[in-house]
Amino acid sequence: MTRPRAQTRIQQKNSEAILEAALEVFSQSGFRGATLDQIAEKAGLSKPNLLYYFPSKEAIHAALIAGLLKVWLDPLRELDAGGEPVEEILAYVRRKLQLSRDFPRESRLFANEILQGAPRILEAITGELKPLVDEKSAVIAKWMAEGRLAPLEPHHLIFSIWATTQHYADFDVQVRAVLGHEDDRHFSQAEEALVILYRRTLTP
Amino acid sequence: MTRPRAQTRIQQKNSEAILEAALEVFSQSGFRGATLDQIAEKAGLSKPNLLYYFPSKEAIHAALIAGLLKVWLDPLRELDAGGEPVEEILAYVRRKLQLSRDFPRESRLFANEILQGAPRILEAITGELKPLVDEKSAVIAKWMAEGRLAPLEPHHLIFSIWATTQHYADFDVQVRAVLGHEDDRHFSQAEEALVILYRRTLTP
DNA sequence: GTCTATATTAAGATAGAC
DNA sequence: GTCTATCTTAATATAGAC
Numbered sequence: 306m307t308r309p310r311a312q313t314r315i316q317q318k319n320s321e322a323i324l325e326a327a328l329e330v331f332s333q334s335g336f337r338g339a340t341l342d343q344i345a346e347k348a349g350l351s352k353p354n355l356l357y358y359f360p361s362k363e364a365i366h367a368a369l370i371a372g373l374l375k376v377w378l379d380p381l382r383e384l385d386a387g388g389e390p391v392e393e394i395l396a397y398v399r400r401k402l403q404l405s406r407d408f409p410r411e412s413r414l415f416a417n418e419i420l421q422g423a424p425r426i427l428e429a430i431t432g433e434l435k436p437l438v439d440e441k442s443a444v445i446a447k448w449m450a451e452g453r454l455a456p457l458e459p460h461h462l463i464f465s466i467w468a469t470t471q472h473y474a475d476f477d478v479q480v481r482a483v484l485g486h487e488d489d490r491h492f493s494q495a496e497e498a499l500v501i502l503y504r505r506t507l508t509p
Numbered sequence: 510m511t512r513p514r515a516q517t518r519i520q521q522k523n524s525e526a527i528l529e530a531a532l533e534v535f536s537q538s539g540f541r542g543a544t545l546d547q548i549a550e551k552a553g554l555s556k557p558n559l560l561y562y563f564p565s566k567e568a569i570h571a572a573l574i575a576g577l578l579k580v581w582l583d584p585l586r587e588l589d590a591g592g593e594p595v596e597e598i599l600a601y602v603r604r605k606l607q608l609s610r611d612f613p614r615e616s617r618l619f620a621n622e623i624l625q626g627a628p629r630i631l632e633a634i635t636g637e638l639k640p641l642v643d644e645k646s647a648v649i650a651k652w653m654a655e656g657r658l659a660p661l662e663p664h665h666l667i668f669s670i671w672a673t674t675q676h677y678a679d680f681d682v683q684v685r686a687v688l689g690h691e692d693d694r695h696f697s698q699a700e701e702a703l704v705i706l707y708r709r710t711l712t713p
Numbered sequence: 714g715t716c717t718a719t720a721t722t723a724a725g726a727t728a729g730a731c
Numbered sequence: 732g733t734c735t736a737t738c739t740t741a742a743t744a745t746a747g748a749c
Contacts, residue, residue, distance in 0.1 A: 315714080333625055337542030340742065354715055356744065413624055416679070420617055420624070421537055423682045430686045438687050455709065460688060461702035465673045468680075472672035475620070478627045482634045483642050484664060498665035505659065506709045519732080544724065558733050560726065 320358050322348045327365045332410040335417040336366055336425075367425070373415055374429050380404065381463075384441050390448040391507050398466055398499050405474035406492045412474035438463055455509050469499055524562055526552045531569045536614040539621040540570055540629075571629070577619060578633050584608065585667075588645050594652040595711050602670055602703050609678035610696045616678035642667060659713050666711075673703055 326347035330339040341362055345352045359365045380400035384393055405412055418426055442459035449456045473480060473495055484491050530551035534543045545566055549556045563569045584604035588597055609616055622630055646663035653660045677684060677699055688695050 319714090335539045335542050335621075335625070338539055338625070341744085342742075351716060352743085353717085353745080357714065360744095362743070416620070416624055417539075419680050419683050420620055421539070421542070423686075427682065427686060430683055434683075435687050435689070457705055458698060458702045461699055462706075464676055464680075464684065464687075464699075465703070465706065468672040468676035469669045472668055476623050476668075476672075478631065479623050479634055479638075480668065482627075482631060483639050483668075485639075494662060495665055495668075498662045499669070501661055502666075502669065502706075502710050506706050523732090545726085546724075555734060556725085557727080557735085561732065564726095566725065 316358070319348070319350065319354075323350070323355060323358055323365065324369060328369055328410050328414065331366060331369060332413040332417065335421060336362075369414060370418065370425055373411060374426065374433060376404070376408070376411065377415060378434060378437055381437060381441055384444065386444045386447075390445075390454040391504060394445075394454075394462075394466075394503060394507055395500055398470060398503055399496060401466060401470040402473065402492065402496055402499065405470050405472075406489065409474035409477060412471050416471065416475045452509055454507050457506065466503070469502075520562070523552070523554065523558075527554070527559060527562055527569065528573060532573055532614050532618060535570060535573060536617040536621065539625060540566075543570075573618060574622065574629055577615060578630065578637060580608070580612070580615065581619060582638060582641055585641060585645055588648065590648045590651075594649075594658040595708060598649075598658075598666075598670075598711055599704055599707060602674060602707055603700060605670060605674040606677065606696065606700055606703065609674050609676075610693065613678035613681055616675050620675065620679045656713055658711050661710065670707075673706075 323344065326344045327339075329347055330343045333339075334343075339362075341352050341355060344365070345355045348355065355365075359368065380397055383400065384397050388396075418424075423430060438460065442463065445454065445459040445462065448454040449459075473492065480491060481487070527548065530548045531543075533551055534547045537543075538547075543566075545556050545559060548569070549559045552559065559569075563572065584601055587604065588601050592600075622628075627634060642664065646667065649658065649663040649666065652658040653663070677696065684695060685691070
């Protein structure tokens, strides 16, 4: 229903072009700010042809959002309760920062959605994200109780990791303006800084 | 030109009602997503009457944005080069978190603007924010060189403070969903966690 | 599958009475 | 100052030819 009917090669190709274009537009303008004209133009299709592949603007957006949460949560899923605590957290920070570098549009799509009250993904957040965060928070709390990690309220620790890493995607324009960078070299500086920050904070 | 012509008491009152309503709507939907109908409705005025006070949608948005950057930068301006380094930074973190608690809509208005490419405030960012950040980064770098603060690239330290504090306003919906909170008690937890985090990281 | 043409609604803005 | 009525444009979506 919210899925493209792609099957033939040409349908596959066009569906992908549409989703790629839609990601570009939705991530920059939010749902209401985006227009089918912009998406059609970027996808190289006419507007009616766009609506041959997806029944509505809603459906295009839904298709993008659907795949998003999984990608977004995978780095946290990988946090291994059996690993070395400090290194596990640092590896998580690195994975999350990499997402910001490699998928900034997805990050902004997500940010737009949350910022506007998360009308389309709130249930996924309470149903899927919250349990995962609670589970991993328990792991972190256990590490802290065992003295293998300096104590810090786990949920807020996780929030801080989300915030500091996603900032480089969501506030990209501002980061570049302040640093005066054209390229992406601030990502490795950011990684260095964040690793130092969390290592100092969390080493017992 | 972008300013309301408010002079009489009734004009004053209506202008304020409009800006209040506009803040609500723009901060939730972004510029393009917001409609004059919504703003008029919330302000308790008819749409034409709205446009009697402000010449256009652009003008209302501009009036909001105009006051924003100052409020946003004041906490950083107060960072005192003559103060005790660690305490100065922590006080800055607290001020910034307070802004998120007390003015979440302003934070989201700003976030929306940046997220969408900052078309209306990029020049203010390069012209006003960047110099201030550079100046305060120099102060922080000096503190670090003197051994009064543990070393950490100052720009990225500032980014991390922005990110972690603004997160509680911009991603409010997500924070509440994850914590299961109805009230604002997570703000004091957040303050505690962030103060611990930055104190550990920055104490030499 | 793709297009032109068009229906339909919503949105920004204005005219003009009161 | 405020309203009703309305103009104009833009946006989502559909019809129907090819």
